[in-house]
Amino acid sequence: MFDYHVHSLFSADSKMKMEDACEAAIQAGVKEIAFTEHIDYFYPNCDLTFDFDYTDYSKAIDAIREQFKNRITVLKAVEIGIHPFKHTENTQFANLNFFDFIIGSVHLADDLDLHNGDYFKGKDVNQAVENYFLTINKYVKEFHDFNVLGHFTLIKRYLHFVNAHWTEINWSNYDDIVEDTFKTLIDSSRGIEVNMSGFRYRIDCPLPDLPFVKLYRDLGGEIITVGTDAHSKHFVGKHLQLGYEILEKAGFKYVTTFRERKPSFVPLANII
Ligand SMILES: [Zn+2]
């Protein structure tokens, strides 16, 4: 298995040592781990600064590779927070530094945080969900420097701010916007991830789950990764198996791995 979304202490919201993450990953049967640290150049009303020193990070990865060689493959990676005012900075960060793999994620909409609930103020459920999908649709057309779109349907984790639960929503109502988003990604050799953090947030649902993963596949999507989004060692490698089963049910025969931001395809039969 491959855990393609892990945050070490180079991310402002994680205290996990890379060494502990690698030990936990090996215990869970993970063969490749990508340290996808946060870069978010715009994050309002938050005490944390989502930035990291690439040189220090890169040295730390080199050291951990040496320490764990022959036990686990470690990738240099980043999770870029996409924001319309920050495309230039994000492009520079992506291209001036070396990465094996880049996740592009949307954590804010209307410049407001999903996580702290600011985004949901004054919106009903449909307005919140529709606007979230439209925001992502716009951003993936404006910003291209990533390999997979992070945790699509992240909004499911925060619907309690509008007194709703993801199971109450007819997600196919948004298929037109979502199809256009997926086609944009597919046409530009980008993909999506299946993010297992929904289990940490007790919504018991991958992001995205089977219907959207299948829609992506049916549209011709091939590039897809699975990651835990772990911020502590207890979640490294957790629920990956379920993620691969969703890929298989959606019609995928392969999962994607990356080196130097170039995709390779590993048969699911080899890892499930
Ligand atoms: Zn994220």
Ligand SMILES: [Zn+2]
């Ligand atoms: Zn993350």
